[in-house]
Every structure is written in C-alpha cells, then in structure tokens.
Amino acid sequence: MSVSNVQTSLVDRAPVPIRTRPVRSRRQRVGYALTVLAFLLPSAIPLALFVLGPMIAAAGVSLTKWNLLAPPKFVGFDNYANLLTAPQTGAVFLHTLFYIVGYLPLVYVGGLALALALNSRLKGRAFWRSIYFLPVVTSWIVVALVWRWLLNPSTGIVNTVLGFVGIDGPGWWTDPTWAMPSIILASAWKDLGFVMVILLAGLQAINPELEDAARVDGAGWWRRLWSVTLPLLSPSTFFVVVISLINGFQVFDQVYAMTGGGPNGASEVVVQRIYDLTFRYGAAGEASALSWILFVVVLGVTVVQIIGQRRWVTYG
C-alpha cells in the first residue's frame, strides 16, 4: 500500500510515468518487498516443495545405482558417463528432434490458420471452435487407437483413399521410416485445437481499431496479417513456441500408445527411454541421469528463446 502513497503525492505535479521503481525509504522498501512476497509465495511454496525438491532428489538419485527395491548404491557420475557414450542416447535424442521439427511448423501454421478463420465472421463460430477443440480433450489412449486404425497399412481409410488416386500408401506405424511421421500427424491433429485456443485468446486481445486503421490506409489482407496482426500476436506465438518445444522434448504419451517406440526402436524418444529404464529395467539411477541431461538441453533451448524474444516479441 505504501507504493500508492508515493504515487498519489505525484498527482498534483506532472504525471510522470511510473514504469520503474521510485526511490523509496526503508519502510517503503520493506512494504514493497512484502507486496512482492504476497504475490509470489502462493505459487513459490508448492513449486519449491513438490517440483524443485523432487527434482533435486532426482539429481541425487542420478548418482546412484537403484532398482527402487534395494537401497541405492552411490556410483558417482558413472550413469552420465555410460549414457553419453551409449549410441542409444544419441538415437533417442535424434528421434525426439525429428518429432519437434515435423510437429511444430505443422501445428503452428495450422493452429494460426484455424484461429484466424474462427475469429472472422462465420456462421456458428462457437460450434466450430468446439469441434476443433474436441481432440484436445480426448485422451491419448483413445486417439492412438483411432489413428492406428485410420493409418492401418492394409485396411485403414488413409491408404484406401490414397489407393483411389493411384498412390501406394506407406506402412505408416508398422514401417520404421513412417512410424515417426505417423506420430507427428496424429499429434498435430490432436494439438491443433490447443494452439488455436491460445492464439484466439491472443487475437481477442488485439485492438480492432489498429486493423481498421491499416485497412483505411489501404493495406490488403496479407499486409494486415504481416504488419499488424502477427506482431501484436507475438506474445501468444512466443508462448506457443516455448511450450511446444518444452512439451516436444518430453513427448511420450502418443509414442507409448501408438508405436511403443517401435518398430525396432525407430520411434523411441527420450522420455520413453526414461520410462523404460525406471519401470521396466529397474534402473532408476540411469533414468534420473537421462532426465537431467534432457532437462539441461530443454533449459538451454528455452533460455536461448527468452534471450531471442527481444528481437521479435512486442508487448502492449
């Protein structure tokens, strides 16, 4: 509350913009610190206790050999050394990267087109939005079953339709080359509605007068999209890209449900490997070490994006 006192005293002078912290007395500084804590602690306490704590515990586990039953045995950095030299580690990271590179452009461009279309004048807009949102709320167990059926190499609808136009459809999830593209396709289909909703919320926040002004100035549809809508939408775009990359590196459910990492490990991703190490091979230490390697990679990628956002993200 002390902050407001400082600012009311400014009223009868020139209305100075209060963007930065004004210089304050000791008491006011304490008051400000308490305000910050009041806003932050509700989230900081659960995050520290139930995410950061277990994360640090996992770092401890990564230095041990532990099958979850017998007491863990300290092995130093052996798990990391083993993982970094194993060819399988490179392979699972490569598959994960393949997934991200295929998935992100598909889901962003698709989600943007959908958000723009469903933000424009359209009959039954709310109804169509709900339909496109349906896959987002459906569980991967169901979605994977349906997609395996759609992409069945011999009886699936997709290959049947491809057959009509004279294309010999691939083996999809049964073929090592096409297993990952099958997962990408199903994932983009499922997440399209997610991206659409985030971008729609962003579009709704844009002042329509700005677009109208551009229209009056004679800007066409593409020009308005490039020079007005996309820059103003950049905070939402930034959010979608950061979240999609974080989730992309941790892709698991759909792989587990659609191919189980197969055929022959062709679609095995990092978290699938972590899961198998923990719950199938009883190698919790190695699993924790791989998690920390993944964590460092994702953290690095995210930090680069946060630093890079100054170049292209505009806030209101």
Added chain:
Amino acid sequence: MDERWTARSIVLHVVIIAGAAIMFFPFLWTIITSITPGAGLTQTPALIPENPSLEAYLRLFSERPFGRQIANSLFLAVITTVVQLITSSTAAYAFSRLPFRGRGAVFAVYLATMMIPLQVLVVPLFVELKTFGLINTFLGALLPTFASAFGIFLLRQAVNQVPRELDEAAMLDGAGHFRTFFSIVLPNIRPALATLTVFAFMGSWNSFLWPLVVLRKPELQTLPVALAGLQGQYTTDWDVVMAGSVVSVLPILAIYLFAQKYVIQGVASSGIK
C-alpha cells in the same frame, strides 16, 4: 468484412466444415463403438451399427464404482482449477508488474519446473508425500498440482499485453498493487483466465500417472485410472471402454463451452476493446 456471401467466405465455410468433419470423425467412431455391443477392434466397425444399444453405459455404472470415480475426478479438477487460477494470476502479476532484483532468474526457475519429465519426479515425490502421511489422501493428489508454471507463463503473457497506461492511471488515482490487480489487471485478462480454466481442469481431469501412484484404494480412484483398468490383460470390452471415454470427455467439453462464453464476454467488456 461485409455480411454478403462472397466467394471467399464460401470457400472459408467449406474448408472449416471439411476440417471439422476430419476432427470429429474419431470422436464419432468412439461413440459408434460404444453403442455396438461386443465391439472388437480387429474388424472395422460398421458406421451404422446393426443392433445399437446403451448396454455399455449401463454396465459402466452398474458393474463398477464409476459414479464415485467421476465424483472423485470432478472434486480434484475443481479444486486444482480454482487454486491454479489464484496462484497463477498473482505470480503473473508479480512477474509482469513488480520489478525486483533477480526477477528474471526466479522466472527462469519457475519455467524450469516444466522441463523435467514427470516420469522421473514420481518416485521422489511419492517418498516425500509418504513421509507426510499423504498417500491415499486427496490432499496428496492435489498438493503437487497447486502451482503450474504453464499457467503462470500463460497469464504473464496476458498481463504483459495489458497496456501499462491502464494501471498507471489507476495508481495515479491512488490504487495500490492489490486494487490494481483486482480491478484493472484481472478483468483485462479474462480471455486468458478462461483459457487457463479449461487447461487446468483438463490437466487434472486427464492426469494419469500421479493419481495412479498416490491414490491406491479403489474408492479413491480417478476416471482415467479406472478407464485404463477397463482394458483387461486378455480381453477388453471395447464398447465399455469407449462408453467410458465418451462420458469422460463430456465434463471438459462443458467447461470449454462455459469458458468460451467468457472469452468473448471478457473482450467485449474489457478496457482494451
């Protein structure tokens, strides 16, 4: 855009409808399987079942504590959503409007909590909650969901989009941070709050691994855990599984439709316009 049916608007409608058909198809297929008694997945189900029946839905509720499990899921999802709305919006305000030394680093730590896979946190988390005596309690299932870095990040982006002139004006009128937060910032981020409501509810409603581990008693089980249990080791009644899937989608769809209304209202009444 004008109201007339221009060539462009017709093309737009055709594309939207065709796309919607593709999006809806798997759900339609789920419904069809759920009303086809004895449905298997080996043969292609007929698009119009020969003897449609609601038997699978009745079996769902008569043979298992399905009603109880729905109530459990609903309870957990509502609490999680309400708490996340509070913890996310306050944190978002701090990260957008309350500068302090090291804020960037604190935000980075918040974001970092999203980057480690849950699969590896489950074991330490279980050990931790066991020492608190919270295994087989709803509190144990809830506590790890109380703060969401995703929600905080989502709302921070939204608060950043609220023009600072609005809160500066409020502060010049004598409002403190708490008043600015409640009367300026919250009303202006209603679309994002509605979006978070949907995702927080959905995240809790669909979460599988943690409820599976922490809620061991059948009467405490949640819907996804129960649904997974329906897929037997040797045989699976697919019509029952699909009936369960259909039922499980309905509450989120309801939340979505409810929230969507607020996304539109929120914009109409906001100071941004």
